[in-house]
Amino acid sequence: MTTSASGGPAGFRRALVRDPRRLVAILLWSVLEAAPAFLVGHAVARAIEDGFARARPLTGLAWLAALGLAWLVSAVGARQVVLAVAAVAEPFRDDLLTRVVEGALRRPLAERPDSAATARAGLQVELARDAFAAVVTTVRGFAFTLVSVVLGLLTLAPGTLVLVLPPFAAGLAFFLASLPALARRQRAFLLADEELARSMTATAAGLRDIEACGLAEREDARLARRVGAQRDAARALARVTAVRTAALAVGGWLPVVLLLAGTPWLLDGGAGPGVIVGALAYVTQSLAPALGGLVQGLGVSGVRLVATLRRIAAAAPPPPPSPPAIRPSGADLTLRSVTFSYGPHSAPVLDRLDLTVPEGDHLAVVGPSGAGKSTLAALLSGILRPGEGEALIGGVPADRADPAARVLIPQEAYVFRGTLRDNLAYLVPEATGLDAAVAALGAAGLVESLGGYDAVLDPAALSAGQRQLLALVRAHLTPAPLLILDEATCHLDPAAEALAENALAARHGTLIVVAHRLTSALRARRVLLMDGPRITIGTHDELIRVSPLYADLAGHWQPEPVS
Template sequence: MIRTVLALLPEGSRRTVTAHLALTVLSVIARALSAVLLVPLLGALFGPDPASAWPWAGGVVLATVIGWVVDHHIAGIGFELGFGVLDHSQHDIADRLTRTRLTWFTAENTARARQAIGATGPDLVGLIVYLVTPLLSAVLLPIAIALALLTVSWELTVVALAGVPLMLGAYVLSGALGRRADRAAAQANSDLTERIVEFARTQHTLRAARRVAPERSHVGAALERQHGATLRMLGMQVPGHLLFGVAGQLALLMLAGTTVVLAVDGTLSAPEAVALIVVGVRYLEPITMLGELSAGVEASTGVLRCLRDVLASPTDPLGPVHLEPTAPPRLTLRNATFRYGPDGPPVVQNLDLDFAPGTTTAIVGPSGSGKSTVLALLAGLHHPVQGSVLVDGVDAETLDGESRQRLTSMVFQHPYLFDGSLEENILVGDPDAPDARLHAAASMARVDEFAAQLPDGWRAAVGEGGAMLSGGQRQRVSIARALLKPAPVLLVDEATSALDTENEAAITAALAEDPRARTRVIVAHRLASIRAADRVVFLENGQVVEDGGVEQLLEAGGRFSEFWSQQDASTGWRLRAVEAV
């Protein structure tokens, strides 16, 4: 845990960490002395000359005051380091997630990222003061007391030092017994959280399917797993606590027994023996506190593990090349192969495609043929595991982050709108765009038609994920957002899938009539979108089956011609009443 905390600290914190460690050691020494000085203090107080106890009493007071002062400074340094952990981890997490490869975001890793982001500020700020510092003190104080006892009796030092590994070993072993169950419980809790969120978001679907009762859904199964994992965790913790308690009592008995033996043979006086009983309690106290900290240690370790996993997630490569195309660029896929996951089958393999500057290419093919993957490769959302993506002959992996962000604008098949106003969601494409450009893009995407009907117009809230708009309205907003961004490449993934025929034709015309010169690549199933293309590429199983103009491919009578005939026939389907016989 401490290694992970150190990794989360900002650069330049080494001196502060060293100061914190040095003061912690000084605090431990002061507390050890204040405890062990009780032995000569009581010996002198009940001896023939009670006045000789004053120097020892002064030593106890001095050590106690030094401990208080040092602890005050330790707390200040601890909070400084805690704020450093908070600031550094939050910024690093936010920056890392913007560069993490999308293939990393599995269900499990997404849950980890959510836990890392959800780590609260007070927990991270207080991590050093309320956990790390007490943890260090709990380990070091028994050792310091054992060494300080050397001034009283070497036998006591040996016994006290022998008790330290005994108790720490029991602590580690008890933690090991319950750690696996703790992780299972944490995983079950995380799964339950994900399922509850899913259960809340899909209420309309569940109610329509008559699956509202939690016990009949995935939530019910997650609740059962969480209940079972919690019981196993508690069952594993009981023997660990018993073992730890027995080890502590055994160490105390060893120390007390040695004290009695030394008192009986006259090495120690009765007052000194009584004082050593108090010292034994102080010796055992930090180890007991260590047991009380175990739950916090495990919880914090889980949070830190999530932070570490996110910060260690694989990132997309960034290069030094800055590229600002003044005209629509040429895009090239050269021998590109891509798969989701290291062991997954290739979605596209050894693919060679060239997209001429300023042209519109429609990519067509059956589901799973790799159409959306091609767009993701061109957009830089994914990177080929073999081969390359070229922009005007420059390898996209050598471009810097700013060049990549400015290069492409994309319309997704399932767009996501942020919880804000209609206007704010369109301005995501270009936050600095003037009103004239904003409304021009909105007009082309036919957003102005329904914006005028909303009570608050352009300032109408769209809800989380655009929940307050229809599917077609969300798609139009995303198209307006893409048209507003002054990118030289426009990538469109089934932009009209959620629109009716009339709006589909209007949007298709808007995309074709966009005044900005761009290289356009469109994934499409509908004929209206395909007709406006200069070129059609038919993909199947990640390979190019046909490539050419619309009329050329229709005359060839191949896979595209078959696809066109099926789509053309489906547009003429009509429902009619059937007379009863």
């Protein structure tokens, strides 16, 4: 676990230093938050020795008021620390969620987790985010408190360090040594809990069959074993967790006993009663609570974080590195014996399909609903890979072709929140000729109504047709030699569709149009008719003569008048 997505050491460092300003903010606010940890001993000692012991109550109260003011400042610092840590934890959560989603999407369909497993993975990501924030907050607070207490004791009564630091270090070391065992027990508990949940879900779904087949006793025994395994894992975790109490006793409260036992020695060394009470305040009000927070934070949140990250890593292993993209030598398309289905037991959508589309061709793809037109578009663009055979763009496997070599526009066009200029030119950031592309696609009126290129778009406020028109302008701007429109004009009126298709066909390169209207087939140079696994290709007039299906489609799919 060394990647940022898995949350290992490299992932922690990446999350913390991704934005150095946030890390600096955490450190600076932590100084304010730790102010009472440094001041508490001095304030109590001075309030006693310079104030109340000398019958100067106002002086004593002034020192205590200063300590109270330090607590107010600390509260402000603590609030800002929480906000700063949250700003670090959210990108960490996003990395984990990206890992889970990418791992699920890269798996074959047959191996993808069910919805319950996906929900558990999402819950684990949220738990990891919360645990990460708790660990960062706890460890940071402990470190600043420890430094403050050591500086406070060093400046108040250096001799007390001999009584305080050795047992404190022993308790801390004892706790840290127990963390690996805690992590193992926590992981075992999580596994047992998940297995019990999985078994209960399966049993609940099959209660009717279990009762009908007389398997109730066997199923009851199986669930009892799962419950017993979870109980045993919980008990083992509780036994190891008890180590935390012992570590806190040694590191947090043994120093108090040693300070009290060493009081005569400290008095002989010149320390006054106020100094001894101040040293006790350092231990009881700052050091012991800080150690308790660390024990609780690492012993619960830290162990949970490690166990959860391991579960996420096991459920979503890092995807294999993608092979480098290859720039095709042209925009011709070739399918050789391509077979594709959406599952190992599903009928093939395409079966041993051969197809050649020369560079510069304008091909319309037609056929009844469910014939596989969108599947063909996805194979030609490289989004899907053939189960058998190969799909090539310019002699290069479509899924390995340089993304800049083709553009696929689906039926639901993608528009993001941002300026109109950014939406139109994001495939080619340095694009010029926006006005020419907008005019060619007949989108000048839309641009004007939206407020110009620098207007900020709200995708939800755009109609489906407006989003499609913007996507078509975006495609026209790119130098990609292959454009694939998968019913990308279905929300446009016939006149706008004709203008858009003619403008895109006039570009250099190859145009594939999954037709929504017959007029798209009439404008194309060739027409590909899909009828299940079979295809027929030719001009419109040729298909009318040789294909009864196409003739029937043409009879029912009347071209709409274009004004």
